[in-house]
Amino acid sequence: MIYIKDSPALAGTKSQFVIAWEGFMAQDPQPETAVAPPERIPFMQRLLDNPFLLLFLGVVIPTVIYILWGVMEITQIPLAK
Amino acid sequence: MSSVAIESRTLGAIAAKFRTCPATGLKVDLAAQALIKANAVAAVVFLAIGGIFGLMVALTRWPAVHLLSSDMFYLVLTAHGLDVLLLWIIFFEMAVLYFASAVILSSRIAAPRWAWVGFILMVIGGLMTNVAVLQGESTVMFTSYPPLKAQPHFYLGLILFAVGALIGCCVFFGTLVIAKEERTYEGSIPLVTFGALTAAIIAVFTIASGAIILIPTFLWSVGYISNIDTLTYKLVWWAMGHSSQQINVSAHVSIWYLIAAVTVGAKPLSEKVSRTAFLMYILFLQLASAHHLLVEPGLSSEWKIVNTSYMMYLAVMGSMIHGMTVPGSIEAAQRKSGFTRGAFEWLRKAPWGNPAFAGMFLSLVMFGFIGGISGVVLGTEQLNIMMHNTLYVPGHFHGTVVTGTTLAFMAVTYLVVPLIFQREIIWPKLARIQPYLFGIGAAGISMFMMGAGTLGVARRHWDLAMTDAALPYGYPPIASLMLGLNGLSAIMAATGGALYVVIVVASILFGKKVDETNIGTALGPMPQRVVRDAVTKYGNAGSWHLPGTYVLVTVFFGAFVLYYFVNWKYLSELWPMQ
Amino acid sequence: MAIHSPESRIWWNEPVARGELVWVAIAFVWGLIMFFMMIYWHIYGKQNLSAVVGRVDPEVYVGKVEAFTEKYKVREEGETGIPVAKPEAGGDAYMVARTFEWWPVLELEKGKSYKLHLSSADLQHGFSLQPTNINIQVHPGLEHVVTVTPNESGTFGVVCNEYCGLGHHVMGGRIYVVEPGQGG
Structure with a gap:
């Protein structure tokens, strides 16, 4: 997608986008789309379908519970009597 | 290869060349294919080296043989750990990540040049650390x-290796983005890819932890830092050392699903x-x-209990679920194929002569019964007092990493060689016995070391x-017997391991080329008539009736509870x- | 198929077979049992690792062990010249780990409690008491105080079970446990 300007295949993209935008702004409900609205995807499935959110959770949880909590305890070891 | 279509997909300046897999219909990016080959070959090379070291360790522990001098023993043990626990496993995992992203999603791979940079860094790092160890000062x-x-280049090699692996993970995530943008699949990613994603996420945490601790340690070894806190090092190091083995678990569970899908059509x-x-x-x-x-x-005990229990054993619950759903999906598929008599006809008539299936099922059973149960017991805060740093620890992780991960990786190789290297497995009769030889030998290593560890024998x-x-x-005389049996098991496992290396290398070099005429036989014996049937979708989930699986998990659970309370x-x- | 995308777009709402749900429930409950077992043992069990620990300079610690040994020395161990110290019941006992020995040898009385101090003078070592099979990690700079109550008499070996260099396998120590009022 970096080379979007060089791509003849995508040359018409902008005008299609404008058409779509105008259609959206017109707020003219089309009967076809009203009949079959896209079914809402449950929250858990959206979570499982999002690799970067999972990556975030999979790194942050062990960093906090294992590493940060552990390092805090190590720094709080008192001097021996 | 005239019959295999080579297709180019062009997007702006980016061009990728594809071929169509004759077995699955998946489009295979040739750049990804080359990367999978390179990583798999590097993995097998380090397995061979590390495996020889492992045999030498076991033969030294056997009191009647006591092969190596003490200096050599400790040196070889250091190299054994590095080569098989880190290099073999992570190189193979890179191959799995590229396969599960680019190939399974029929996508082009992201930034193949970067993937090659990562690969080269991993090779240089792996060799550097090996050299450091073999020089004897590390x-x-x-x-x-x-x-x-250790010598500075011991740590530097590990750091380079980790950076290379991190690049590999980025390529994996990048490929997921490309596949989604270019709509190479519909809806959610396949389960096997999701398992690989799990492995990649854990890999990012693992590698980041490794970098956090190994970079200061490297600076300490060259004299820029005066002191490394022993406990902090250990805390962060194990975020790498143990999590790297969790990458394995995710990767090999994913491979269980993959092999079950390809060999028996499990869903x-x-x-x-x-x-x-x-x-x-x-x-x-x-x-x-x-x-x-x-x-x-x-x-504190609070920190220990929360962490060691993977937050109230929720991750163990994850493993127990896979331990049921993998055999359950095999049973369901086999029953659909007509193997419906009794509780276990599906299992008796499973393709035991197919090394991919046999290796996978042995891996599943032994990972659960040997590696899994012992891991939970070993990881219980107070029970660990009886086991910490005894031979029970290597006994446990040979149950997970060898009978679990390594065996699963070996099993999937019997599919990767025909599918990616496009070669038939040479000597199929030898390949048939290989998983049994290696698996039973490795199970022996694991159990006898745990036995010796129960008697208190120190590791290392x-x-x-x-x-x-x-x-x-x-130590009580029976400990010597345990270590003797460990040596014998190691000889058996090493024979199986050598057989694997020889079969794979010979097949890649001299195996018959694979195209759509022989892909069916190249994938080994299947319960279905033809492979194309095995990989097409069928029917709805419907209501499962899986008596065989219920019996298996009940036996497992009974063994688990009993062993836990005995300890x-x-x-x-x-x-x-x- | 695990190598294909899920057949239905919204798979999260698909029903799950009962056998599978039962197994998930069993795994969850079993996990809770194992979790609370560790907490239960902290309250009612007798074998829990001590949380008493302090930072100490390794040289200072060696000084403490030497002073302890001088005060409580009762004899030497055979021909090795290693002192045997017999601390007071209920009192402090010290042991230092260093390449490659556990020093000094201790003599304890059965059924009596001792505050056993463990630390290292140099590298990490592993305190492995055999054959009873108690294993505790020992760090340089950390003084760990474990209250132990020997429940059997006899001669116990202390093996180092953390790799500490090329002489690791010769690193041994000893603890004698005698009946109360005996030994010395």
Whole structure:
């Protein structure tokens, strides 16, 4: 997608986008789309379908519970009597 | 290869060349294919080297043989850990990540040049660390606990290797983005790819932890830093050392699903349940790094209990779920193929002559019964007092990493060679017995080391008799027997391992080329008539009736509960302490 | 198929077979049991690792062990010249780990409690008491105080079970446990 300007295949993209935008702004409900609205995807499935959110959770949880909590305890070891 | 279509897909300046897999209809990016080949070959080379070292370790532990001198034993043990626990496994995992992203999603691979940079860094790093160890000045074990100090290039090699692997993970994530943008698949990613995603996420945490601790340690080894806190090192090091083995678990569970799908046409019982099980891995599996710090002074019991239990054993629940859904999906598929008599016809008539299936099922059973149960017991805060740093620990992780991961990786190789290298497996009769030879040998290694560990025998210890010690301790004679049996098992496993390396290398070099005329036979015996049937979708999940699987998981659960409480009984007999 | 995308777009709402749900429930409950077992043992069990620990300079610690040994020395161990110290019941006992020995030898009385101090003078070591099989990690700079109550008499070996260099396998120590009022 970096080379979007060089791509003849995508040359018409902008005008299609404008058409779509105008259609959206017109707020003219089309009967076809009203009949079959896209079914809402449950929250858990959206979570499982999002690799970067999972990556975030999979790194942050062990960093906090294992590493940060552990390092805090190590720094709080008192001097021996 | 005239019959295989080579297709180019062009997007702006980016061009990728594809071929169509004759077995699955998947489009295979040739750049990804080359990367999978390179990583798999590097993996097998390090397995061969590390495996020889492992055999030498086992033969030295066998008191009647006592092969190596003490200096050589510790050196070889350090190299064995590095080569098989890190290099073999992570190179193979890179191949798995590229396969599960680019090939399974029929996508072009992201930034193949970067993937090659990563690969080259990993090779240089791996070789550098090996050289450091073999030079003899870095006999610090795989764990390299300070203040024990290795040569700087020991740490530098590991850092380069980690950076290379991190690049590989980025390529994997990039490929997921490309496949989604270019709509190479509909809806959610396949379960096998989701399992690989789990592995990649854990890999990012693993590698980042490794970098956080190894970079200062490297600076300490060259003299820029005066002191490394021993406990902090250990805490962060194990976030790498243990989590790297959790990458394995995610990768090999994913491979179980893959092999079950290709060999018997198994379909996940429930996407929701299997993916939730992987989610438990993503969130909590890394916490088990605490297993290595349970008898450490300076960390509270609260920290130990929360972490060692993977947050109330939710990740263990994940493993128990996979342990049921994988055989369950095989049973369901086999029953659909007509193997419906009794509780176990599906299992008896499974393709045991197919090394991919046999290796996978042995891996599944032994990972659960040997590696899994012992891991939970070993990772229980108080029970660890009886086991920490005894041979029970290597016994346990040979149950997970060898009978579990390595065997699963070997099994999937019998599919990767025809599918990616496009070669038939040479000597199929030898390949048939290979998983049994290796698997049973590795199970022996694991069980006999755990047996010796239960008797208190120290790990990483050259001399059971402590001959030259001023105050020696004599272990009970049965410990010698255990270590002898461990040696015999190691010979068996090494034979199986050598057979694997020879079969794979010979097949890649001299195997018959594979195209759509012989892909069916190249994938090994299948219960279905033709492969194309095995990989097409059929029917709805419907209502499963899986009596065989229920019997298997009941036996497993009984063994688990029994062994767990037996160990508490042993613990209650120790000297009271607080 | 695990290598294909899920057949239905919204797979999260698909029903799950009962057998599978039962197994998930069993695994969850079993996990809770194992979790609370560790907490239960902290309250009612007798074998829990001590949380008493402090930072100490390794040289200072060696000084403490030497002073302890001088005060409580009762004899030497055979021909090795290693002192045997017999601390007071209920009192402190010290042991230092260093390449490659556990020093000094201790003599304890059965059924009596001792505050056993463990630390290292140099590298990490592993305190492995055999054959009773108690294993505790020992760090340089950390003084760990474990209260132990020997429940059987006899001669116990202390093996180092953390790799500590090329002489690791000769690193041994000893603890004698005698009946109360005996030994010395």
